Amino acid sequence: MNPNRIPLFWIGILLFSATFFPDCGSAKDGRQVVEGEQDVVIYGGTSAAVAAAVQVKRMGGTVVIIEPTGRIGGLTTGGLGQTDIGKKGAIGGISREFYQRVRQHYRDEKSWKWQKRSEYRSGGQSRTADTEDAMWTFEPSAALEIMNEMIREHDIPVVYHQRLDRSTQTAGVTREGKRIRSIRMESGREFRGQVFLDATYEGDLLAAAGIRYVVGREGNAAYGETLSGVQTARAIKHQFVRGVDPYVIKGDPDSGLLPGIDGTGPGVEGETDHRVQAYCYRMCLTDHPGNRIAFKKPQGYDEREYELLFRNFEQGAKVIPWSHSLMPNRKSDTNNNRGFSTDYVGQNYDYPEASYELRKKIAEMHRRYQQGLMWTLAYHPRTPSHVREVVSRWGTCKDEFERADGWQQQLYIREARRMVGQTVMTQHHCQGRMKAERPIGLAAYTMDSHNVQRHLGRDGFVKNEGDVQVGGFSPFPIDYGSILPRREECTNLIVPVCLSASHMAFGSIRMEPVFMVLGQSGGTAAMQAIREKKNVQDIDFEKLRAQLEKDKQVLVWTGPRRPVVSGVSRSSLKGLVLDDTQAMKNGFGTFSTSAGPFVEQGYCHDSNDGKGRQSVAFELELPRAGVYLVRLAYTAHANRASRVPVTIHHRKGSSQILVDQKKKPSDAPFHSLGKFEFDTRAKIVISNEGTEGFVVADAVQLLNVSR
Numbered sequence: 001m002n003p004n005r006i007p008l009f010w011i012g013i014l015l016f017s018a019t020f021f022p023d024c025g026s027a028k029d030g031r032q033v034v035e036g037e038q039d040v041v042i043y044g045g046t047s048a049a050v051a052a053a054v055q056v057k058r059m060g061g062t063v064v065i066i067e068p069t070g071r072i073g074g075l076t077t078g079g080l081g082q083t084d085i086g087k088k089g090a091i092g093g094i095s096r097e098f099y100q101r102v103r104q105h106y107r108d109e110k111s112w113k114w115q116k117r118s119e120y121r122s123g124g125q126s127r128t129a130d131t132e133d134a135m136w137t138f139e140p141s142a143a144l145e146i147m148n149e150m151i152r153e154h155d156i157p158v159v160y161h162q163r164l165d166r167s168t169q170t171a172g173v174t175r176e177g178k179r180i181r182s183i184r185m186e187s188g189r190e191f192r193g194q195v196f197l198d199a200t201y202e203g204d205l206l207a208a209a210g211i212r213y214v215v216g217r218e219g220n221a222a223y224g225e226t227l228s229g230v231q232t233a234r235a236i237k238h239q240f241v242r243g244v245d246p247y248v249i250k251g252d253p254d255s256g257l258l259p260g261i262d263g264t265g266p267g268v269e270g271e272t273d274h275r276v277q278a279y280c281y282r283m284c285l286t287d288h289p290g291n292r293i294a295f296k297k298p299q300g301y302d303e304r305e306y307e308l309l310f311r312n313f314e315q316g317a318k319v320i321p322w323s324h325s326l327m328p329n330r331k332s333d334t335n336n337n338r339g340f341s342t343d344y345v346g347q348n349y350d351y352p353e354a355s356y357e358l359r360k361k362i363a364e365m366h367r368r369y370q371q372g373l374m375w376t377l378a379y380h381p382r383t384p385s386h387v388r389e390v391v392s393r394w395g396t397c398k399d400e401f402e403r404a405d406g407w408q409q410q411l412y413i414r415e416a417r418r419m420v421g422q423t424v425m426t427q428h429h430c431q432g433r434m435k436a437e438r439p440i441g442l443a444a445y446t447m448d449s450h451n452v453q454r455h456l457g458r459d460g461f462v463k464n465e466g467d468v469q470v471g472g473f474s475p476f477p478i479d480y481g482s483i484l485p486r487r488e489e490c491t492n493l494i495v496p497v498c499l500s501a502s503h504m505a506f507g508s509i510r511m512e513p514v515f516m517v518l519g520q521s522g523g524t525a526a527m528q529a530i531r532e533k534k535n536v537q538d539i540d541f542e543k544l545r546a547q548l549e550k551d552k553q554v555l556v557w558t559g560p561r562r563p564v565v566s567g568v569s570r571s572s573l574k575g576l577v578l579d580d581t582q583a584m585k586n587g588f589g590t591f592s593t594s595a596g597p598f599v600e601q602g603y604c605h606d607s608n609d610g611k612g613r614q615s616v617a618f619e620l621e622l623p624r625a626g627v628y629l630v631r632l633a634y635t636a637h638a639n640r641a642s643r644v645p646v647t648i649h650h651r652k653g654s655s656q657i658l659v660d661q662k663k664k665p666s667d668a669p670f671h672s673l674g675k676f677e678f679d680t681r682a683k684i685v686i687s688n689e690g691t692e693g694f695v696v697a698d699a700v701q702l703l704n705v706s707r
Contacts, residue, residue, distance in 0.1 A: 037193060038193045039061035039063060039194050040053075040193055040195050041063070041183065042063065044199035045065050045068075045071075045074070045158065046073070046074030046200065046497060047073055047075070047098075047147070047516045047519070048074075048497050048518060049074075049197070049199035050151065051098075052197055052199065052496065052523035053151070053154070053156045054150055055523035055527075056523045056526065057154040057156060058551075059523075059527040060527075061527050064191060065151075065156060065158045066158075067159070068161070069160070070402070071402075072148065074512070075201075076147070076512045079140055079283060079284050080282045082136075082327070082335070083511075083513060086445040086446070087475050087557075088136070089559050090442040091513045091514075093517060093548070093554075094516060094520045095513045098146060099136055102134065103132075105138070113329055114291055115330045120328050122325075137325065137327055137333070139327055139329060164184075164186070165185055169208065170208055172204075172208040175209070178489070180193075180196050183196065194530050195492045195494065195530060196209075196494070197493075197519075198494075198497070201497060201498070202498070203495070203497075205493070206493065207417060209485075209493055211419055211490055212420040213418060213498070214417070215276065215353060215418075216273055216274040217275065217452070219270060219271045219272040223426040225427040226270075226601055227447060227504040228270070228427070228502055229268075229272060230267040230271055230273050231467075234581060236589055237469060238336070238337070238450070239339050239463070240317075240339035240463065244461050246261050246456050246460075258304065259302075259304055259307075260305065262455050265454075266453060274349065277449045277451070278450045278452065279343070279412050280336055280343045280344060280411075281367060282333060282408075282410075283374075284327070284397055285396060286331045286332070286394065286395065291329075291330075291397055291398050292396075292397070293398055293405060295371070295374040295394075296405070297379075299368075303380075306372065308340050309321070309340040309383075313383065321338035321340055321377070322338075331400075339464060344365070345452070345464065346453050347362070347366065351416065363409075416498065418498055418501055419495050419500045420486075420500055421486060421495070421499070422481035422482070423436070423480075423482045425478060426502045429478075429479075430504070430505055431473050432564040435477065439477030439545075440479070440521035441477070441478050443514050445471075445509075446469055446470060446508065447468065447470045447471070448508065450466065453466060469591070470593055470602065472562060472594050474560075475557040476557070477556070483496050483500070491535035491536060491537060492529070492535065494536055496521070497519075520551070520553065521553060524544060528540075567596070567602065568599050574701075575628075576702045577701045577702075578700050579599055579699045580604045581600065583619075584619065586616075587688075588606055588615070590605050590606070591603070591604055592605060595635040595636070596635060598698050598699075599669060599698050603696055603697065603698035604616070604698075605695060605697070606688045606694065611688050612688065614687070614688045615686060616686045617683060620684075620702060622680045622681060625679045626678065626706035628675065628676060628702040628704055629675050630672070630673045630682075630700065631671065631672050631700070631701040633665070635669065635696055635698065636661060636665065637661075637694070639693055639694050640693050641693035642660045642661070643659075644659045645658060645686075645689055646685070648684050649683040650682065652677065655674075657673050659673075661693075661695065661696055682702060684700050
């Protein structure tokens with residue numbers, strides 16, 4: 001036999017292997033993976049990875065994406081079709097190209113299988129899809145098709161079903177000094193590169209490389225913030241109706257707490273906390289009979305898990321607890337909303353650093369919980385009939401995901417590890433008090449954290465904690481240093497997803513369009529470092545800026561700017577000051593920072609609704625009896641009520657004063673109500689009885705003026 005000839009039998013075997021085992025040296029769609037060292041190795045196939053890889057190829061580099069699962073695109077192809085974005089004008093480059101392709105996809109009548117194009121009415125970002133250049137709402141399958149098109153067009157090799165070796169802390173990374181030389185998969189396969197990108201939601205590569213990171217919430221003291229750490233005072237939105245009993249047997253503490261309530265919570269206000277904001281599955285649902293899979297009760301269904309849901313309804317909750325945004329083809333992007341919803345609060349603390357096996361169990365627990373929730377909302381007799389009537393019309397889709405039950409694999413990992421890198425983005429960057437000196441993209445979303453725990457409140461009822469939503473600022477630049485480790489730790493790693501940011505700054509940055517922006521900028525920086533033969537920390541930033549601008553990244557916000565509005569600290573004020581977060585509210589559930597100045601972190605208002613049924617009571621303990629000047633804090637605006645009744649309860653009875661909140665306070669943010677004599681307690685009540693316009697409650701100040 002000629003040793004230089006391969007027998008036909010072995011040729012057949014090789015062809016069979018290439019067809020049925022595509023990960024053995026080739027990508028999922030059959031393209032050959034380039035062997036040997038790559039310019040850029042990207043671990044994790046999220047949307048950031050796709051944008052980074054496209055940019056590397058456009059700059060003439062070699063690249064490989066390694067994806068632990070069988071699906072590219074992360075959340076963008078995994079259910080998050082109602083794009084969270086803030087200001088659309090902040091998104092440029094490859095990220096915007098993707099959303100432009102979405103628009104082109106849906107301009108083709110062939111893309112409309114389950115409804116006509118003319119019938120679609122988006123409830124979200126794409127209300128005017130025909131009058132702008134991009135479309136921001138889409139089916140997961142459409143996003144996957146577009147992502148795969150981009151990969152094919154740029155001949156990007158993708159290796160699927162390969163997980164980083166995490167058998168020991170550093171098993172998956174081989175280093176030479178401060179540089180990563182190669183990364184190793186569980187299969188034994190190694191990938192060598194000049195620059196590496198960790199594009200995972202978990203930050204597994206950065207951890208294996210020994211980069212410093214945090215999990216959980218920093219205390220406010222870490223970066224001089226006001227919104228990090230434990231935030232019970234801000235626990236207003238996505239909250240239970242007041243009066244939901246937390247015990248297995250109502251009123252009996254000895255019976256124990258219901259499932260999901262953390263008996264060790266809530267922790268010290270503003271202090272460091274290990275808890276992580278809740279995860280869920282971002283569901284793609286449909287009401288089309290030909291494509292719908294009805295919700296089914298999952299194996300192991302435990303009705304006790306949903307007892308808090310039933311009690312919340314019984315206490316007066318009426319709204320369906322979901323955020324239901326319409327997608328094309330009679331589908332929806334359905335997400336968490338209200339006090340008890342799709343977020344599996346408190347059940348993900350171990351996930352960021354867990355083994356693959358434990359992560360799988362946690363993900364399965366989340367799916368089982370959410371399957372049980374949807375069945376409960378659709379069919380359980382204790383669910384109000386008006387809720388069952390609506391939810392039961394919907395179900396998972398037959399044509400979206402690989403699973404037969406219509407559920408996706410991608411868990412919505414809102415936050416896991418966060419690198420502590422060369423620059424840490426903080427609340428101050430978001431609100432404009434600090435500015436990134438080396439911008440590589442813009443973030444434009446509200447600082448947003450979902451609830452992190454469910455605990456026993458001081459009033460004896462169940463409470464959620466951790467939801468913080470603070471906006472009112474212009475799009476802000478993200479610093480190049482936030483995607484880089486510190487030079488002393490590693491010099492050829494870039495981290496566009498688990499970037500260096502505080503809990504609250506990450507809450508604004510963590511949006512899929514922004515991850516794509518950071519992926520492209522990271523890919524650009526990687527190629528520049530290779531060409532300049534420099535560490536990623538040492539490249540010429542002005543050259544990087546010029547390349548990013550050439551490639552249509554948006555680095556400077558040129559649209560309307562909102563003035564930086566900051567709160568007045570209570571500790572800086574004289575006398576006794578009680579903030580609205582410390583008051584007893586009946587209604588007044590909407591929090592705002594849109595106008596200033598205000599006391600502490602913002603103010604609440606009545607949403608110009610429920611007139612005569614909402615009030616806020618400020619009760620203060622006084623150090624001694626005497627005469628006090630009473631001052632009320634509010635922010636003025638033309639949409640405010642002009643006759644807001646404020647009742648002061650004092651030693652001689654009570655007095656009512658009507659406040660015109662259209663007019664600026666006499667000593668902003670405070671307006672004097674007059675002098676009153678008190679014993680050792682004072683009570684000031686703001687009501688919306690008989691008002692027309694928004695009624696604001698911010699703070700009350702008492703100054704002792706006794707002689």
